[in-house]
Amino acid sequence: MESTPSEPVRANAPRGPWLRWWRSLSPTRQDRFAALAPLAAVLMFMAAIVAAFWYLRMEELDREQEALKRDVEYAQQRVRLRLLERQEQLMRIARDLSNQDLERAEFVSRAETLISQYPELQAITWIDDKRRIRASHAAPTVAGSQLRIAGEVLKPGETADTFGLARDLQQPVYSQPASTSGDSAPLLQLQVPLSAQGKFGGVVLGEYSIDSLLRYGTPTEVLARYAVTLLDGHNQVLAGTPLATRNPAQWVPWRARTNAYEVPVSPVGNGLVLRAQAYRTSLGVVGSGLFWLVGTLSAMTAWMLIATWRHTRRRMRTQEALIAETNFRRAMENSILTGMRALDLQGRITYVNAAFCQMTGWTEAELVGQAPPYSYWPESDHESLHAKLRDELSGKTIQGGFQVRVRRKSGTLFDARLYVSPLIDARGQQTGWMTSMTDITEPNRIREQLSASHERFTIVLESLDASVSVAPLGSEELLFANKLYRQWFGSQTTGHLQLVAQAGVLPSGDAPTNMGGMDDEDGLMGLPTDPLTSARTENAEIYLPDLGKWLEVRSRYLNWVDGRLAQMVIATDITPRRLAEEQAARQAERAQSVSRLITMGEMASSVAHELNQPLTAISNYCSGMISRIQGGQITEEALLSALTKTAHQAQRAGQIIQRIRAFVKKSEPNRTLADVPGMVSEAVELADIELRRHNVRLTHYVAARLPPVMADTILIEQVLVNLMKNGAESIEQARRPSSNRSVELRVVPKQIDDRQVIEFTVQDTGRGLAPEVLERLFEAFFSTKSEGMGMGLNLCRSIVESHQGRMHAENLYNGSEVTGCRFSFWLPLAQPADATTNSVANAPTPRTIA
Incomplete structure (x- = not known):
C-alpha cells in the first residue's frame, strides 16, 4: 500500500495575508512580535482584573443598598403589624365600652394587662364625649407630667385637637403631641372613637413609647446590622442613635459614604419615619491584597513567557516535520474501524x-x-x-x-x-x-433478543386482564386484538369502534388528511406531535349494556409497522370498583346524617334550654291574660299587645325547631349555588345555642359581596357547627376566664394556587392541640374526647374535599405559649369573580353575637 507525501501539497497550498506578512518578517522581528503578543495578553488580563475588581465593588455597593432597603421595609412591616395589633386590641376595648359590656374596674384591669404585656404601650385612657377622663392606667415609666387623672377634662392642645378629629371622622386617629417637659420621652397617641347606637360616646386613648416601639418592634438582626432611628415629620430623632454626621464641606471618598434609607411607618404616615444607616467595614479596591497578588503574578507571568518562548521555539522547529508526518499516517491507520x-x-x-x-x-x-x-x-x-x-x-x-x-x-x-x-x-x-x-x-x-422480546410481549398481551385492540385510522381492519378482546367482541372491529365512540376519542373515520413528515413525529415514542394527540381522552369510563360491565377506556395513537397511523384502545373492567365506590358513597351519606344526629344529641340540653324560654314566655302571657280577663282589668289594646307577644314567642320556638329539623334531616347531597352569608348565618344561629351554654362569646366576620359557591348548604353548615362546637368544648376544657372565652368565625375571599376561593376560619382561645394529635387529627375513629367516636373531623374533611376544597388545622402561639387553635377550609367559587367584587370583598364587616 503506497502513501503520497503530504509536505509538497501543504507547501503549495494558498497562504492567507497574515501568514504571508508573518513569513516576510525577519527572524529577529518574528521573535520580537512573538514575545510582545503574550506580554500584551498578560497586560490586558491585568487590566481586565482591575476592571473586574471595580465592577464587583460597585455591585457590592448596589447589593448593600438593596439589602438595606429590604431590611428597612421588613422592619417597617414589623412595626406596622405591631401597631395594627395594638390598634385592634384598643378597638376591642372600645367596642366593649360602646356595647356597655365593660365597667370601669374591668377597663382598668384590661388596660393593666395590655400595658404589662406589651412594653411599647404606656397608657390607656377612657375619655367620654365631654372630654372628661373616666378612667386611666399608665405604666410606671410614664413621667408624672404625662399622667392623666380620672375626673379631669382634656386641656386644649394637640390631644384635644385629635379628640375632635376622631369625633368628626369616627375612625381611629394617630397623633404625636409635642413633649411638655424636657425629661419626658416622646409618645405616640392613638384615639379610637366610641360609638353607642350611632352616637359619639368618647374615645379610648392609647399612648405608645416610641423608644419601646423601636426596640421591640424592629427585628434584632436589623438593629444589630444598622443604626436604626425613628424620626418625626420635621426630621427630628425620636428614638435610636444615628451615626455621626459629617461636615458637608469635607470631601468623603465614595467608599466611605454612609448608606442610609428611610420609609414612613403606616398607619401613622409621614409623622413617623423609620430610618436605617449601614456601617461600612469593607476595604476598597486599592486596599485589597488580592489585587496586588494578581498584579505581581501578572508581572512574573510576563517575564516567564518571554524566557519560555525563547527556549521552546528552537525545539518546536525540529519536531514539527516529524510530528506532522507521523500524525498523518497514524490518523489514516487508526481511523479505519473495519x-x-x-x-x-x-x-x-x-x-x-x-x-x-x-x-x-x-x-x-x-x-x-x-x-x-x-x-x-x-x-x-x-x-x-x-x-x-x-x-x-x-x-x-x-x-x-x-x-x-x-x-x-x-x-x-x-x-x-x-x-x-x-x-x-x-x-x-x-x-x-x-x-x-x-x-x-x-x-x-440484539436481533435474537428482539425476537425473544417480541414473543414475550405477545404472551404478556394475551394474558392481560384488559382488552387491547389496534386499528388503523380510516379503516375497519383490525391490526391486533388480544385474547380478552376476542372473548368480549370477537375478531371484528365492531367492539373497537364502539369503545372509541362511547369514550369520546377521535373516531377512526376522522383521520387527518395532512400527516406531515418525519419532523412531526416524536422520535422516542413514534407518536405524532400535531394537535391530533390532543383529541384523545384518558381514563374515560363507559358502560356497555351488552356485556353488563363498566369499562375504563384509554386511547393512544401510534405508527404501525407499515407506516400507517393506528389507534390503540385499552379497556379495563372496573365494574367491582364502581360498585365499591357507590357503596362507599352511600355509607358516607349515612355517616354524615348520623354525625348531624350525634351533634344535635350533644346539644340537646342547650336546645331544650333555648326552647324553654319562648315556651315559658307563652305560658306567662296566657296566664296573665286569663287573670286580667277574669278580673275585668284588661283593655282591647292590652289584649292585642299580649297576643302579639305570645305569637312572636311561638314563632321563635317554631323557627328553632324548623332549623334543627332541617339540620338533622336525611337527604341526598344537593349542590346548588349557595349564598355564603345566609349559609353562615344559619350555622351561627344553630351553634350559638351550644356556645351560650358554655358561656363562650361568638364573633363572626363575613366579607361584603361574596360571590356564591357550588355547595350543599346543609353539609357545609354541619362542618361549621362541628368546628364552632369543638372550639367551645376546647375552651371549656381549658377553663379560660370569662374575658378570654371567645370563638371567632371569619369568611373572606382568597386566592390559592391561582384559584379564587372562599376561606372559612374558626379560631378559638382553648388550649390547642398536641403535636401527636395534629398528626392524626383527621384520621377515622381517632378522638381526644373520652366519649367521642372519632368521626366528626374525618367527616368534615371528607365533606370539604368532596366540594374540591381543603381543610387545615394549626395552633396559635403567643411566644412559646399556646393561646388557641385555628381550623380553616376553603371552597372554590362557582364562577370567577370580577376585579370589582374582589376589591370590595377585601373589606371585612364585623358582626358580633354576645
Missing part, C-alpha cells in the same frame, strides 16, 4: 490492519505470510471456508457479502461479515484481493 486483509492471487496474506489484529487477537507478524488454512479459522469450518476461499480467488464474489465464524487467539468465536473486492495496483493490474471484515456478533445477539 478489519482489512489483503491476499495475493495464491491466497497468501500480505497485509492486515490494526483493527483486524484487534478482532482476531493475532499480531500482524503472526498473520502476514500465512497460507490457508488460516489460524483464525475454526477447525470445524475448514471445509466450508476452503470452498468460500476458492470462490473468492476465482472471482465469484457476493455483492452483499457473506457471514462466517471467526476464532480469536483466545479460542472464543464471533460472527463476522466479509466483503471481497479486487486489489488493483497503480498500473491497473490486479495483484490480489482486499477483504473487509465487520464484527456482527452484537447485532445478531
Whole structure:
C-alpha cells in the first residue's frame, strides 16, 4: 500500500495575508512580535482584573443598598403589624365600652394587662364625649407630667385637637403631641372613637413609647446590622442613635459614604419615619491584597513567557516535520474501524490492519505470510471456508457479502461479515484481493433478543386482564386484538369502534388528511406531535349494556409497522370498583346524617334550654291574660299587645325547631349555588345555642359581596357547627376566664394556587392541640374526647374535599405559649369573580353575637 507525501501539497497550498506578512518578517522581528503578543495578553488580563475588581465593588455597593432597603421595609412591616395589633386590641376595648359590656374596674384591669404585656404601650385612657377622663392606667415609666387623672377634662392642645378629629371622622386617629417637659420621652397617641347606637360616646386613648416601639418592634438582626432611628415629620430623632454626621464641606471618598434609607411607618404616615444607616467595614479596591497578588503574578507571568518562548521555539522547529508526518499516517491507520486483509492471487496474506489484529487477537507478524488454512479459522469450518476461499480467488464474489465464524487467539468465536473486492495496483493490474471484515456478533445477539422480546410481549398481551385492540385510522381492519378482546367482541372491529365512540376519542373515520413528515413525529415514542394527540381522552369510563360491565377506556395513537397511523384502545373492567365506590358513597351519606344526629344529641340540653324560654314566655302571657280577663282589668289594646307577644314567642320556638329539623334531616347531597352569608348565618344561629351554654362569646366576620359557591348548604353548615362546637368544648376544657372565652368565625375571599376561593376560619382561645394529635387529627375513629367516636373531623374533611376544597388545622402561639387553635377550609367559587367584587370583598364587616 503506497502513501503520497503530504509536505509538497501543504507547501503549495494558498497562504492567507497574515501568514504571508508573518513569513516576510525577519527572524529577529518574528521573535520580537512573538514575545510582545503574550506580554500584551498578560497586560490586558491585568487590566481586565482591575476592571473586574471595580465592577464587583460597585455591585457590592448596589447589593448593600438593596439589602438595606429590604431590611428597612421588613422592619417597617414589623412595626406596622405591631401597631395594627395594638390598634385592634384598643378597638376591642372600645367596642366593649360602646356595647356597655365593660365597667370601669374591668377597663382598668384590661388596660393593666395590655400595658404589662406589651412594653411599647404606656397608657390607656377612657375619655367620654365631654372630654372628661373616666378612667386611666399608665405604666410606671410614664413621667408624672404625662399622667392623666380620672375626673379631669382634656386641656386644649394637640390631644384635644385629635379628640375632635376622631369625633368628626369616627375612625381611629394617630397623633404625636409635642413633649411638655424636657425629661419626658416622646409618645405616640392613638384615639379610637366610641360609638353607642350611632352616637359619639368618647374615645379610648392609647399612648405608645416610641423608644419601646423601636426596640421591640424592629427585628434584632436589623438593629444589630444598622443604626436604626425613628424620626418625626420635621426630621427630628425620636428614638435610636444615628451615626455621626459629617461636615458637608469635607470631601468623603465614595467608599466611605454612609448608606442610609428611610420609609414612613403606616398607619401613622409621614409623622413617623423609620430610618436605617449601614456601617461600612469593607476595604476598597486599592486596599485589597488580592489585587496586588494578581498584579505581581501578572508581572512574573510576563517575564516567564518571554524566557519560555525563547527556549521552546528552537525545539518546536525540529519536531514539527516529524510530528506532522507521523500524525498523518497514524490518523489514516487508526481511523479505519473495519478489519482489512489483503491476499495475493495464491491466497497468501500480505497485509492486515490494526483493527483486524484487534478482532482476531493475532499480531500482524503472526498473520502476514500465512497460507490457508488460516489460524483464525475454526477447525470445524475448514471445509466450508476452503470452498468460500476458492470462490473468492476465482472471482465469484457476493455483492452483499457473506457471514462466517471467526476464532480469536483466545479460542472464543464471533460472527463476522466479509466483503471481497479486487486489489488493483497503480498500473491497473490486479495483484490480489482486499477483504473487509465487520464484527456482527452484537447485532445478531440484539436481533435474537428482539425476537425473544417480541414473543414475550405477545404472551404478556394475551394474558392481560384488559382488552387491547389496534386499528388503523380510516379503516375497519383490525391490526391486533388480544385474547380478552376476542372473548368480549370477537375478531371484528365492531367492539373497537364502539369503545372509541362511547369514550369520546377521535373516531377512526376522522383521520387527518395532512400527516406531515418525519419532523412531526416524536422520535422516542413514534407518536405524532400535531394537535391530533390532543383529541384523545384518558381514563374515560363507559358502560356497555351488552356485556353488563363498566369499562375504563384509554386511547393512544401510534405508527404501525407499515407506516400507517393506528389507534390503540385499552379497556379495563372496573365494574367491582364502581360498585365499591357507590357503596362507599352511600355509607358516607349515612355517616354524615348520623354525625348531624350525634351533634344535635350533644346539644340537646342547650336546645331544650333555648326552647324553654319562648315556651315559658307563652305560658306567662296566657296566664296573665286569663287573670286580667277574669278580673275585668284588661283593655282591647292590652289584649292585642299580649297576643302579639305570645305569637312572636311561638314563632321563635317554631323557627328553632324548623332549623334543627332541617339540620338533622336525611337527604341526598344537593349542590346548588349557595349564598355564603345566609349559609353562615344559619350555622351561627344553630351553634350559638351550644356556645351560650358554655358561656363562650361568638364573633363572626363575613366579607361584603361574596360571590356564591357550588355547595350543599346543609353539609357545609354541619362542618361549621362541628368546628364552632369543638372550639367551645376546647375552651371549656381549658377553663379560660370569662374575658378570654371567645370563638371567632371569619369568611373572606382568597386566592390559592391561582384559584379564587372562599376561606372559612374558626379560631378559638382553648388550649390547642398536641403535636401527636395534629398528626392524626383527621384520621377515622381517632378522638381526644373520652366519649367521642372519632368521626366528626374525618367527616368534615371528607365533606370539604368532596366540594374540591381543603381543610387545615394549626395552633396559635403567643411566644412559646399556646393561646388557641385555628381550623380553616376553603371552597372554590362557582364562577370567577370580577376585579370589582374582589376589591370590595377585601373589606371585612364585623358582626358580633354576645
